[in-house]
Amino acid sequence: xxxxxxxxCIFFFLHQQTIHWFTCTCNYINKQATLTNMxxxxxxxxxxxxxxxxxxxxxxxxxxxxxxFAQARVFPSANIQSVSGDISSQEIGMTQHKxxxxxxxxxxxxxxCLSRYHSVSYRKMSRYMPSSHLLSKLRSxxxxxxxxxxxxxxxxxxxxQIKAGNTVASSTxxxxxxxxxxxxxxxxxxxxASAFLYAxxxxxxxxxxxxxxxxxxxxxxxxxxxxxxxLDFPITNQFESFNQNSPSCYGKMLKNNIITKESKPSFLYLxxxxxxxxxxxxxxxxxxxxxxxxxxxxxxxxxxxFVPSLFLILSFEKELSKxxxxxxxxxxxxxxxxxxxxxxxxxxxxxxxxxYLAKADERIGIQVxxxxxxxxxxxxxxxxxxxxxxxxxxxxxxxxxxxxxTPLRNQRSKAILVTSLDSGYYENLSNMYWEHPTVTGEVxxxxxxxxxxxxxxxxxxxxxxxxxxxxxxxxxxxxxxxSWSTFGYVAxxxxxxxxxxxxxxxxxxxxxxxxxxxxxxxxxxxxxPFYDCKAKKGIDTGLVVPHVxxxxxxxxxxxxxxxxxxxxx
Ligand SMILES: *[C@@H]1O[C@H](CO)[C@@H](O)[C@H](O)[C@H]1NC(C)=O
Ligand SMILES: *[C@@H]1O[C@H](CO)[C@@H](O)[C@H](O)[C@H]1NC(C)=O
Ligand SMILES: *[C@@H]1O[C@H](CO)[C@@H](O)[C@H](O)[C@H]1NC(C)=O
Numbered sequence: 001x002x003x004x005x006x007x008x009c010i011f012f013f014l015h016q017q018t019i020h021w022f023t024c025t026c027n028y029i030n031k032q033a034t035l036t037n038m039x040x041x042x043x044x045x046x047x048x049x050x051x052x053x054x055x056x057x058x059x060x061x062x063x064x065x066x067x068x069f070a071q072a073r074v075f076p077s078a079n080i081q082s083v084s085g086d087i088s089s090q091e092i093g094m095t096q097h098k099x100x101x102x103x104x105x106x107x108x109x110x111x112x113c114l115s116r117y118h119s120v121s122y123r124k125m126s127r128y129m130p131s132s133h134l135l136s137k138l139r140s141x142x143x144x145x146x147x148x149x150x151x152x153x154x155x156x157x158x159x160x161q162i163k164a165g166n167t168v169a170s171s172t173x174x175x176x177x178x179x180x181x182x183x184x185x186x187x188x189x190x191x192x193a194s195a196f197l198y199a200x201x202x203x204x205x206x207x208x209x210x211x212x213x214x215x216x217x218x219x220x221x222x223x224x225x226x227x228x229x230x231l232d233f234p235i236t237n238q239f240e241s242f243n244q245n246s247p248s249c250y251g252k253m254l255k256n257n258i259i260t261k262e263s264k265p266s267f268l269y270l271x272x273x274x275x276x277x278x279x280x281x282x283x284x285x286x287x288x289x290x291x292x293x294x295x296x297x298x299x300x301x302x303x304x305x306f307v308p309s310l311f312l313i314l315s316f317e318k319e320l321s322k323x324x325x326x327x328x329x330x331x332x333x334x335x336x337x338x339x340x341x342x343x344x345x346x347x348x349x350x351x352x353x354x355x356y357l358a359k360a361d362e363r364i365g366i367q368v369x370x371x372x373x374x375x376x377x378x379x380x381x382x383x384x385x386x387x388x389x390x391x392x393x394x395x396x397x398x399x400x401x402x403x404x405x406t407p408l409r410n411q412r413s414k415a416i417l418v419t420s421l422d423s424g425y426y427e428n429l430s431n432m433y434w435e436h437p438t439v440t441g442e443v444x445x446x447x448x449x450x451x452x453x454x455x456x457x458x459x460x461x462x463x464x465x466x467x468x469x470x471x472x473x474x475x476x477x478x479x480x481x482x483s484w485s486t487f488g489y490v491a492x493x494x495x496x497x498x499x500x501x502x503x504x505x506x507x508x509x510x511x512x513x514x515x516x517x518x519x520x521x522x523x524x525x526x527x528x529p530f531y532d533c534k535a536k537k538g539i540d541t542g543l544v545v546p547h548v549x550x551x552x553x554x555x556x557x558x559x560x561x562x563x564x565x566x567x568x569x
Contacts, residue, residue, distance in 0.1 A: 097120060097125070098117050098120050099117075100120065100126070100130075100336055100337075101126070101129050101130055102130065102135045103130050103134075103135070103138070103333060103336060103337050104116065104117070104337065105138075105139070105142055105223050107223060108223060112219070112343070113219035113220070113340055113342065113343065114343055114346050115219065115340045115341045115342075115343075115345075115346040115349070116219060116340045118346075119340070119341075119471075122349075122350070122353060122475050123474065123475050123494075123495070124477070124495075124496075126332065126336075126496045127496065128326055128329045128332060128333070128496055130329075130333050131322065131323060131324065131325050131326075133322040133323055134323045134324065134333060137200055137323060138200075138337065141199070141200055141222075142222050142223055144174075144203065144205060145205055145206075145222045145225050145227070146222075146223070146224055146225045147174070148173070148174030148176075148205040149205065149222075149225035149226060149227075150207070150225070150226055150228070150229070150230045151230060152225075154172075154173045154174040155174065157172065157173065158172045158173070158174050158175070158176065158296050158297070159233075159234070161266040161267075161296055161297070162234055162235065162266050162267055162297060163234060164266070167264050167265070167266065171294065172296045174205055174296075175202070175203065175204045175205070175293075175295075175296045175297075175298075176204055176205050176206075176207055176296065176297050176298065177195055177198060177199050177202070177204040177205070177206050177207070177298045177299075177300060178207050178208075178209065178229055178233075178297065178298065178299040178300065179191065179192055179195040179206060179207070179208050179209060179300055180209045180211075180239045180242070180299065180300060180301040181208070181209045181210065181211025181212070181214055182211075182273070182301050182302070182303060183303035184486065185217070185463050185466050185467060185470075185487075186466075186470065186485070186486030186487040186489065186490050187303045187304075187486050188214075189335065189339060189470075189486075189490050190304070190305035190331070190486055190489060190490065190523050191302045191303060191304065191305065191306075192208065192338065193305070193307070193330075193331055193334045193335055193338060194302070194304075194305055194306045194307050194310075195300055195302075196334055196338060197307055197310060197330065197334060198300075198310065200323070201310065201316050201319060201320070202289075202292075202293070204298070206227060207227060207228070207229040207233075208227045208228055208229060209229050209236065209239060210228050210229065213463050213464075214228070215228060215342075216342060216344070216463075216464065217341070217342060217345060217463055217464065217467050218338075218339055218340060218341070218342065219340040219341070219342055221337065221338045221339075221340065235267070235299075239299070239301070242269045242271070242299070242301055243271060243273075244271045244273075244275070244276060244277055244280055246269055246271075248265070248267065248268060248269045248299075249268075249269045249270075249271050249280070250268045250269065250270055250271070250279075250280070250282075250283065250288075250292075251271055251276065251277055251278075251279035251280030251281075251282065251283075252271075252279070253265075253268070254279040254282055255277075255279040259291065263291075264294055264295075265295055266295070266296060266297060267295065267296070267297035267298070267299060268292070268295050268297070268298055268299070269299050269300075269301070270283055270298055270299065270300045270301070270302075271301060272300060272301065272302035272304060272306060273301055273302055273303055273304075274303060274304060274526065274527040276527070278531070281529035281531060282533075284306075284309045284310075284312065284313060284529050284531070284533070285313070285531075285533035286313055286314050286315050286533060287533070288533075289313060289315060289316075290315075304525055304526055304527050305331070305486075305489070305523040305524065305525050305526075306525055306528075307330050307331070307522075307523075307525065307560065308522075308525045308528065308548050308558040308559055308560050309525060309528050309529060309541065309548075309558065311327070311545065311547065311548050311560060312541060312544055312545065312548060326562055326563075327520075327522075327547040327560045327561065327562055327563070328520035328521055328522050328560050328561055328562040328565075329496075329521075330522060330560060331489070331490075331493035331521075331522055331523055332493050332494070332496045332521060335490065335493050335494050336494060339494070341467060341468070341471055344464060345464050345467050345468050345471075348464060348465060348468035349468045349471050349472060352449055352468065352472060353472060353475060356415060356417075356445075356447045357415045357417065357447070357472070357475070357476075359413070359415075360413045360414055360415035360445070361412045361413050361414065362412070362413075362414045362415070362477050362478075363414070363415050363416075363417065363475065363476040363477050363478075364394055364395075364414060364415070364416045364417070364476055364477065364478045364479075364480070365416075365417045365419070365472070365473040365474075365476035365478070365479045365480065365481075365491065366385065366389070366416060366417070366418045366419070366425075366429075366479075366480045366481075367419050367420070367473055367479070367480070367481040367482060367485055367487055367488045367491060368381065368385065368418065368419070368420035368422070368425050368482055368502075369420070369421075369481075369482040369484070369485040369487060369488070370422070370482070371484060371504070372505070372508065376422040376424055376425075377422055377424025377425050377428060378505075378508070380505055380508055380509050380510040381425070381505060381510070382424075382425060382428055383510040383514075384502055384503075384505060384510040384511065384514045384515070385425060385429070385480070385502065385514075386429075386432075387510065387512075387514040387515075388480060388500060388502055388514040388515035389480065391513070391514065391515075392480075392500055392515065392517075394478055394480065394500070395414070395416070395433075395444065396438040396439055396440040396442050396444070397438070397439045397440075398432060398433070398436035398437070398438060398439070399436060399437050399438065399439045400436060411441065411442075411443060412440075412442045412443070413442065413443040413444075413445065414442055414443070414444050414445070415445050415447065416429070416444065416445065416446045416447070417447055417448075417449075417472055417473060417476055418446055418447065418448040419448065419449065419469045419472075419473060419487070420448065420451060421451060421452055422451060423448060423451040426446055426447075426448035426451075429446050430445075430446040433446070449465065449468070449469055449472065450465050450469065452465075466487070469487075470487055470490050470491050470494075471491075471494070473487075473488075473491035473495075474490075474491045474492075474493075474494035474495040475495070476495070478497070478500070479491060479492050479495060479497065479499035479500065480499060480500045480502065480515065481499045481500070481501060481502065482501075482502050482504075483501055483502060483503060483504035483553035483554065484504060484524075484526070484553055484554060486523065488501075489522075489523035489524065490523070492518065492521045493521055493522070493523060495521075496521060497521060498517050498518040498519075498520065498521050499517075499518050499521070500515045500516070500517055500518075501515055501516055501517070501518050501552055501553050502514060502515045503515060503516070503553070504553060504554075516552060518552060519549070519552055519559070519561045519565045520559060520560060520561040520562055520565060522559045522560040522561070523559065524551035524553060524554055524557040524558070524559045525551075525557055525558045525559065526554060526557050527557075528541055528556070528557065528558040529541065541558060542558055546561075546563075547560055547561055547562075547563070548560060548561075549561050549565075
């Protein structure tokens with residue numbers, strides 16, 4: 001029997017952390033293969049993911065680009081099968097890989113949020129490992145969230161404080177930071193990650209105002225306990241009207257000298273929106289953080305990635321350097337920990353990916369966001385995109401010979417994913433590469449999932465597609481993004497790669513040079529404070545520490561950079 005069986009040989013060829021695998025059928029499988037043969041074949045195929053898992057665990061901490069690339073290629077088929085239920089996840093094993101190096105907690109129900117454990121099959125493996133301190137912090141945060149989450153005994157107790165009025169009688173077991181859903185989707189993801197980091201640093205529990213569509217877009221990130229603020233939270237109806245003049249606004253209270261050493265408000269509103277005033281910015285001072293510790297409910301509204309300024313608060317410094325020894329990985333790790341597309345959004349992502357991107361040899365994402373007024377596409381933006389793509393060799397040059405038909409050599413294919421509110425850039429690029437052959441003979445195809453003409457902040461389907469597009473961009477091998485684009489920041493952060501940033505066009509002309517590679521993959525804080533809390537005077541906060549610098553796409557913004565970029569201009 002055995003002699004007649006088809007022999008399935010799986011060779012693993014490990015060489016400098018690069019895995020090559022070949023499946024070879026040494027004998028042709030006869031059409032009338034016996035049942036035994038088929039069983040043997042099935043068993044061999046099932047064994048492959050197991051062997052792979054073992055291999056992976058052994059090599060885990062050391063990764064290189066080439067290994068990542070091989071992984072990205074190998075895993076999809078295995079996990080797509082598990083989506084359809086052919087091979088259950090137990091058989092594949094809860095590998096470190098699937099849990100993003102321990103970032104994600106195991107044990108979530110997979111079906112209710114397929115993206116959580118399956119996104120790893122579509123994205124290149126990260127070259128950045130989360131620190132063990134971050135991992136233990138996340139696990140202890142999850143415990144805290146379980147203990148203090150919505151409608152727990154502690155939550156109910158703390159909530160009584162708000163209902164009872166203005167003064168906290170005794171210190172509470174649990175303290176909270178409530179994040180108000182505010183602004184466009186890209187901004188919301190950046191602010192939510194910022195609020196979560198603040199929660200980690202201050203041992204607060206993060207609760208999320210669901211706004212119009214938060215629950216529709218994101219899975220629950222914490223095990224066993226929701227992160228959504230309960231609908232019966234007493235002051236939700238005030239969220240929309242909260243601003244820097246609200247009586248419960250911390251900055252306003254400071255300004256009016258209402259805050260004293262004895263004050264113990266049960267809740268405070270923190271106004272960290274771009275239009276905030278000097279008193280609101282005191283949030284970023286040590287002594288104010290000391291005061292805020294005794295307030296059980298902090299309610300925050302912001303449209304900015306304020307993480308870089310947390311790195312300038314002395315009392316957070318030590319903990320932050322333990323959590324993030326690699327400074328530029330904050331959003332990369334926290335974003336992948338927090339943001340899992342719901343099944344509806346995941347469907348949009350994988351269907352698009354499989355239809356248009358999966359088969360290409362290389363995927364490039366181009367995110368175009370234009371802030372100039374008037375109707376696009378703008379010729380100077382078009383010129384800038386083309387110049388950037390050609391200079392950085394992301395796209396091959398075109399051959400302008402009349403009869404240009406390049407011989408069928410080097411049939412590499414590149415899929416270019418264009419995202420923009422406008423379809424003009426996509427149409428122009430695809431026309432260029434339709435009308436002329438490439439000098440390299442590469443096959444270039446362009447895709448644009450949607451073009452909504454203008455940004456609609458709180459519409460359900462619009463945001464599902466926007467989230468799907470951000471995620472798709474994060475699955476590409478190389479990214480080109482517009483300056484100031486929060487959409488682009490999210491994509492590069494999740495991808496864990498530095499994007500080519502298109503400089504912001506000034507005076508309606510294409511900038512020269514058109515683009516540069518980002519100093520770090522971190523988002524830019526667009527409205528940072530410029531204040532020295534100790535000296536009580538204005539300073540340039542981009543010059544205080546080497547890892548917080550001005551952004552390449554906004555001269556007054558701040559961003560975190562890794563050690564390799566401390567000396568660069
Ligand atoms: C907390 O209060 C809610 C109602 O507001 C109640 O349903 C729930 O059982 C309470 N939780 C505990 C642990 O008592
Ligand atoms: C693309 O845009 C440029 C600049 O606006 C224009 O000159 C060119 O004719 C366009 N090409 C195509 C094929 O649409
Ligand atoms: C902007 O363009 C106008 C008209 O072309 C020119 O006069 C002006 O000097 C330009 N400004 C800058 C800052 O380049």
